[in-house]
Amino acid sequence: MSQRKTAGDAGRATIRDVAERAGVSVASVSRVLSGNYPVSEDLRRRVMKVVRDLDYVTNAHARSLAGGGTPTVAILINNITGAAFAHVAKGVEGAATLRGWLSLVGTTGDDPERELALVNLMRQQGVAAVVLLGGAYDYDEYQLRMARFARSLDAAGSHLVLVGRPPLEGDVPATTVDYDNEGGAYAMASHLLSAGHREVLVLPGHSELTTAQGRLRGAQRAFEAYGVPFAPALVRRGPYDYEHGYEAVEAALEETPGFTAVLAGTDVVAAGAMQALRAAGLRVPEDVSIVGYDDIPLASQLTPQLTTVHVPYEEMGRVALRAVADRREGVSGRRKGRDGDHLVLGTHVVVRNSVRPPATRRG
Amino acid sequence: MSQRKTAGDAGRATIRDVAERAGVSVASVSRVLSGNYPVSEDLRRRVMKVVRDLDYVTNAHARSLAGGGTPTVAILINNITGAAFAHVAKGVEGAATLRGWLSLVGTTGDDPERELALVNLMRQQGVAAVVLLGGAYDYDEYQLRMARFARSLDAAGSHLVLVGRPPLEGDVPATTVDYDNEGGAYAMASHLLSAGHREVLVLPGHSELTTAQGRLRGAQRAFEAYGVPFAPALVRRGPYDYEHGYEAVEAALEETPGFTAVLAGTDVVAAGAMQALRAAGLRVPEDVSIVGYDDIPLASQLTPQLTTVHVPYEEMGRVALRAVADRREGVSGRRKGRDGDHLVLGTHVVVRNSVRPPATRRG
DNA sequence: ACAGACGCGGAAACCGTATCCCACTCCCAC
DNA sequence: GTGGGAGTGGGATACGGTTTCCGCGTCTGT
Numbered sequence: 001m002s003q004r005k006t007a008g009d010a011g012r013a014t015i016r017d018v019a020e021r022a023g024v025s026v027a028s029v030s031r032v033l034s035g036n037y038p039v040s041e042d043l044r045r046r047v048m049k050v051v052r053d054l055d056y057v058t059n060a061h062a063r064s065l066a067g068g069g070t071p072t073v074a075i076l077i078n079n080i081t082g083a084a085f086a087h088v089a090k091g092v093e094g095a096a097t098l099r100g101w102l103s104l105v106g107t108t109g110d111d112p113e114r115e116l117a118l119v120n121l122m123r124q125q126g127v128a129a130v131v132l133l134g135g136a137y138d139y140d141e142y143q144l145r146m147a148r149f150a151r152s153l154d155a156a157g158s159h160l161v162l163v164g165r166p167p168l169e170g171d172v173p174a175t176t177v178d179y180d181n182e183g184g185a186y187a188m189a190s191h192l193l194s195a196g197h198r199e200v201l202v203l204p205g206h207s208e209l210t211t212a213q214g215r216l217r218g219a220q221r222a223f224e225a226y227g228v229p230f231a232p233a234l235v236r237r238g239p240y241d242y243e244h245g246y247e248a249v250e251a252a253l254e255e256t257p258g259f260t261a262v263l264a265g266t267d268v269v270a271a272g273a274m275q276a277l278r279a280a281g282l283r284v285p286e287d288v289s290i291v292g293y294d295d296i297p298l299a300s301q302l303t304p305q306l307t308t309v310h311v312p313y314e315e316m317g318r319v320a321l322r323a324v325a326d327r328r329e330g331v332s333g334r335r336k337g338r339d340g341d342h343l344v345l346g347t348h349v350v351v352r353n354s355v356r357p358p359a360t361r362r363g
Numbered sequence: 364m365s366q367r368k369t370a371g372d373a374g375r376a377t378i379r380d381v382a383e384r385a386g387v388s389v390a391s392v393s394r395v396l397s398g399n400y401p402v403s404e405d406l407r408r409r410v411m412k413v414v415r416d417l418d419y420v421t422n423a424h425a426r427s428l429a430g431g432g433t434p435t436v437a438i439l440i441n442n443i444t445g446a447a448f449a450h451v452a453k454g455v456e457g458a459a460t461l462r463g464w465l466s467l468v469g470t471t472g473d474d475p476e477r478e479l480a481l482v483n484l485m486r487q488q489g490v491a492a493v494v495l496l497g498g499a500y501d502y503d504e505y506q507l508r509m510a511r512f513a514r515s516l517d518a519a520g521s522h523l524v525l526v527g528r529p530p531l532e533g534d535v536p537a538t539t540v541d542y543d544n545e546g547g548a549y550a551m552a553s554h555l556l557s558a559g560h561r562e563v564l565v566l567p568g569h570s571e572l573t574t575a576q577g578r579l580r581g582a583q584r585a586f587e588a589y590g591v592p593f594a595p596a597l598v599r600r601g602p603y604d605y606e607h608g609y610e611a612v613e614a615a616l617e618e619t620p621g622f623t624a625v626l627a628g629t630d631v632v633a634a635g636a637m638q639a640l641r642a643a644g645l646r647v648p649e650d651v652s653i654v655g656y657d658d659i660p661l662a663s664q665l666t667p668q669l670t671t672v673h674v675p676y677e678e679m680g681r682v683a684l685r686a687v688a689d690r691r692e693g694v695s696g697r698r699k700g701r702d703g704d705h706l707v708l709g710t711h712v713v714v715r716n717s718v719r720p721p722a723t724r725r726g
Numbered sequence: 727a728c729a730g731a732c733g734c735g736g737a738a739a740c741c742g743t744a745t746c747c748c749a750c751t752c753c754c755a756c
Numbered sequence: 757g758t759g760g761g762a763g764t765g766g767g768a769t770a771c772g773g774t775t776t777c778c779g780c781g782t783c784t785g786t
Contacts, residue, residue, distance in 0.1 A: 012489075012519040014742060025766045030744055037745090040764070055515055060487040061427040062742035065771045069424075070484070075468075080443070080453045081660075090443045093470055097477075102484065105438075105468045107456055114460075121433070121465065124423040126375075152418050156375040242664055271664045278666050297444075298661060301605055301634045303641050377772060388736045393774055400775095403734070425772035428741045732783080739776085750765080756758090 013054040022050040033058060034068070064126065071328070072102040073321060074122040077133040078110050083268075083296040084313050085133045088163055091317020092131055099325060101128070112145070119149050122158075129159045129324040131317075135211030136165045143169060150174040159327060161320050166210050167342045175327070176342045177320045181211060184309040184347035185218025186225075188291050189263060191307070191349055193226040196357045197261040197289060201252050202235045203245060203273065205265040212240075215265050215293060234259060245272025253280050260288060260358035267292035267299045267308055274302065274354075289355040305352035312345050319343055376417040385413040396421060397431070427489065434691070435465040436684060437485040440496040441473050446631075446659040447676050448496045451526055454680020455494055462688060464491070473500075475508070482512050485521075492522045492687040494680075498574030499528045506532060513537040522690060524683050529573050530705045538690070539705045540683045544574060547672040547710035548581025549588075551654050552626060554670070554712055556589040559720040560624040560652060564615050565598045566608060566636065568628040575603075578628050578656060597622060608635025616643050623651060623721035630655035630662045630671055637665065637717075652718040668715035675708050682706055 015033075019026045024043060031037040032047040050056075063069045073096050077085050093103045104127065106118040115132075122130050130153055136142055146168055150160040154173035162168070167176035192200055202219060205212030216235075223230045233256050238244035245264060249272070252259065262277075264270035270292035274284050282288050284304060292299055292308035299306040323343065382389045387406060394400040395410040413419075426432045436459050438452050456466045467490065469481040478495075485493050493516055499505055509531055513523040517536035525531070530539035555563055565582060568575030579598075586593045596619050601607035608627060612635070615622065625640075627633035633655035637647050645651050647667060655662055655671035662669040686706065 015744095016742080026743080027745080027766060028764090031765090034744075038763070043765085055518060057483055057487045057519070059428070059489065059742050061424040061432075061489060062771090063487075063744075064424040065422070065428055065773090066742080066744040067771070068744065080449050080456065081446070083444070083446075086443050086449055090470065093443065093468065097469065097481075102488070103468055105456065105466055106460065107453065118460075120420055124420045124426075125465070126422065126424060155418065156420070242660070268664070275664070275666055297605070298664070301631070301638065301661070301665075303638055303666065305638075378774095379772080389773080390737080390775080391735060394735090397774075401733075406735085422772050425741090426774075428743090428772080429774040430741070431774065728786095730784090733781090735778105735780085737776105737778085739774105741772105741774090743771090744769100746767105746769085748765105748767090750763105752761105752763085754759105754761090756760100 012059070013056045015056075015058070018047065018050050018054060018056050021054070022046050070100060070102055071128040072104055072125060073324065074104045074106065074118075074125070074127045074130045075133065076106050076108055076115065076118055076122075076130060078108055080105070080107055082134075083298065084294050084311070085164075087296075087313035088133050088317040088320075091314035091319075092321050093317075094314075095318040095321035095325075099321075101321075101325075116145075119153070123153060123156050126156070127158055128328060129153075129161055129321075131161045131163055131320055131324075132165070133163050134165070135209045136162075137206075137208045138210050138213070139208065146174070147172045159324060161324060163316055163320050164211065166214075174341075175320070175323050177316050177323065177345070178342065179311050179316060179345045180347045181214035182218035182221070184293065184311065184349070185215040186222045187218075187347075187349045188293065188309050189219040189222035190225070191351070192261050192263060192289065192291060192355065193222060193228060195261075195289065195355055198228055198358075199231070199259040199261075200234060201249070201256075201259040201262045201273075203248050203262065203264045203269050204235065204237065205240050205269075207237055209240075212237075212265055219263060240266045240269060242268050242272035242275075245269035245274075246276040247272075249273045249276035250280075253277075261355070262288060262290045264290065264292050267294045267296050267306060270306055270308070270354075271298060271302055285354050285356040287359060289358070291355060295350055299350075300352065302354075304354045307352045307355045308350055309347050310350045311347050316345055319345065375422070376419045378419075378421070381410065381413050381417060381419050384417070385409045433463060433465055434491040435467055435488060436687065437467045437469065437481075437488070437490045437493045438496065439469050439471055439478065439481055439485075439493060441471055443468070443470055445497075446661065447657050447674070448527075450659075450676035451496050451680040451683075454677035454682075455684050456680075457677075458681040458684035458688075462684075464684075464688075479508075482516070486516060486519050489519070490521055491691060492516075492524055492684075494524045494526055494683055494687075495528070496526050497528070498572045499525075500569075500571045501573050501576070502571065509537070510535045522687060524687060526679055526683050527574065529577075537704075538683070538686050540679050540686065540708070541705065542674050542679060542708045543710045544577035545581035545584070547656065547674065547712070548578040549585045550581075550710070550712045551656065551672050552582040552585035553588070554714070555624050555626060555652065555654060555718065556585060556591060558624075558652065558718055561591055561721075562594075562622040562624075563597060564612070564619075564622040564625045564636075566611050566625065566627045566632050567598065567600065568603050568632075570600055572603075575600075575628055582626060603629045603632060605631050605635040605638075608632035608637075609639040610635075612636045612639035613643070616640075624718070625651060625653045627653065627655050630657045630659050630669060633669055633671070633717075634661060634665055648717050648719040650722060652721070654718060658713055662713075663715065665717075667717045669717045670715045671713055672710050673713045674710050679708055682708065 108115040150172045160174040162176045204216040236248040295310040299308045471478040513535045523537040525539045567579040599611040658673040662671045
């Protein structure tokens with residue numbers, strides 16, 4: 001007596017239990033369930049009945065081990081709570097589910113250690129791809145770190161996808177899905193300038209954050225194009241959050257008043273800025289105009305509704321997953337990774353009603 | 364010649380590759396890596412060097428199959444984008460990562476079919492628990508469906524956790540993490556009534572949504588306690604979104620003007636309502652007061668900042684995971700599932716500045 | 727110096743599934 | 757009636773680890 005599991009007891013039913021109970025072989029059950037092999041109608045019925053009776057589901061781990069298995073994509077994100085990247089995650093997850101893929105999610109909380117740990121964890125899981133969301137901090141070490149991730153994942157048959165970050169330098173096996181960050185900032189700043197604003201408070205974000213760098217560059221280019229001097233005193237840096245927007249405006253009103261518009265690096269920053277202006281008794285947009293960036297739902301829910309730059313976050317997520325899926329299909333070329341490595345999506349200004357020409361008050 | 368994989372080629376390195384290259388047995392490598400067995404320092408060093416050289420990670424599927432493996436919790440959610448439930452997800456994920464657990468995430472998009480498919484998928488994955496987020500639609504079929512999920516998962520050694528929904532009836536193996544929904548609504552409505560408001564526009568949400576039912580009940584109880592008649596004409600139903608808030612107020616201003624306050628079922632609905640009032644030339648809170656529910660970041664970012672009910676969403680997520688983890692430790696009692704089955708967290712009103720006593724204008 | 731005990735390395739069984747390959751059956755055509 | 761072909765069932769094996777059991781070597785105590 002081999003004393004196997006006393007049937008029907010604890011744990012889940014195995015394919016053997018099903019086979020035994022249906023009086024067929026294990027292989028037949030597997031074939032009925034995977035459906036990629038012809039079986040008689042009678043067999044199918046018998047097996048399916050037992051499957052329903054036992055409420056049997058195949059063990060995904062065993063299945064993956066044996067070669068099959070549902071592909072899984074890992075989503076690594078700083079903070080699920082951020083509206084912008086939640087939308088990207090939604091795009092990835094939605095596209096994944098559509099193809100029957102699974103989505104693992106991990107949050108890094110801006111901690112490089114945790115990021116490393118998570119990438120390794122995902123590597124263990126044998127994920128088809130790791131999608132890294134969010135602007136990166138452009139430390140020296142960053143490029144090396146990411147390159148190592150990329151090669152490591154590539155060697156394990158997986159793939160690294162960077163969303164919303166600039167592409168990696170050199171011949172690194174990674175895909176980047178990006179948006180025209182600088183172009184959006186250029187257009188947004190131009191909008192303000194063409195409305196007549198000349199003294200603009202700029203809140204671009206942290207200087208190490210690649211996203212912030214791009215947005216600032218775009219704004220600068222616009223100022224140059226309009227021949228308007230870019231006053232460093234009117235640039236205030238800080239994190240992409242509500243509090244920063246509030247405090248920056250508060251401080252600017254104190255130290256460098258006279259600006260007629262605020263160019264915020266983010267809708268959330270713009271919201272904080274708007275609140276601070278109100279608290280100081282200024283009206284938006286009558287006294288001061290404000291623009292944001294991202295076009296998250298908040299932008300259209302503020303009063304006045306925010307003129308901002310639309311970024312196709314959810315589509316970026318979908319595109320990222322498609323890139324991975326396509327690459328997985330086209331295993332023919334083997335060592336490719338040439339095209340489709342860097343996808344850039346467009347942005348555009350959404351005009352609402354937080355901008356007016358400046359009141360004629362400075363002299 | 365057994366013609367195994369030509370070492371160092373495609374795919375990931377196996378434990379055998381490591382063993383071979385280090386000149387030790389497979390078992391030794393496993394022991395070094397899992398660390399649950401004494402090994403000599405020399406062996407450890409030799410193995411670890413090869414592990415680093417090969418950038419080896421264990422195959423999670425194989426490990427799970429063999430009994431070990433990292434526990435995984437599945438988070439099923441209607442829409443990641445919703446701020447409230449994103450916070451719950453964050454709580455679950457954070458607590459999971461803290462314990463070295465993994466988080467799978469799936470979105471159901473309010474589709475029962477997809478929910479079913481996802482629960483089955485998660486069952487295949489052998490997850491330690493399935494956490495279902497969000498208010499439920501109280502159809503007749505719902506209770507049966509959930510009970511089936513619960514039993515099914517329980518039989519497979521997993522567990523169902525309902526967050527933000529009322530508990531299941533009968534002896535169902537599921538855990539519920541809830542908050543004092545009705546109590547919060549009672550307190551919120553009382554706040555409005557004690558400020559002197561008598562004509563209150565109520566936007567409770569969809570009548571089939573359990574969350575909405577609770578919030579409406581709480582409000583009604585408060586009205587009764589204050590001896591204020593609850594006017595059905597001033598109740599407008601609809602989805603929990605910005606547009607509904609806007610349109611409901613628009614319609615109410617047309618059909619049943621004279622209300623001095625809006626009791627919104629959600630902060631987002633409140634935001635819509637606020638916008639509509641402004642569009643109609645009314646000031647908040649001077650002409651009309653508004654209160655929300657949920658206390659998402661948006662609430663404090665609006666102008667004026669919204670008085671609302673704080674719901675400990677992130678903590679609910681943490682509590683949910685802890686409940687699962689505890690249950691998993693305490694396998695001693697075997698057939699328990701008695702206590703800890705229904706956890707209720709408290710809510711409280713957060714007073715900001717969207718409420719004022721009604722202007723003396725009605726006669 | 728010898729016996730016993732302890733520590734550590736290695737072979738093999740097993741986890742649950744998919745699949746290759748072979749054998750068997752049934753049917754049809756010659 | 758028999759041979760061949762098509763179609764279906766079943767046994768064996770691989771997937772990558774973990775773990776148990778066993779054996780050998782060395783250290784210690786008397």
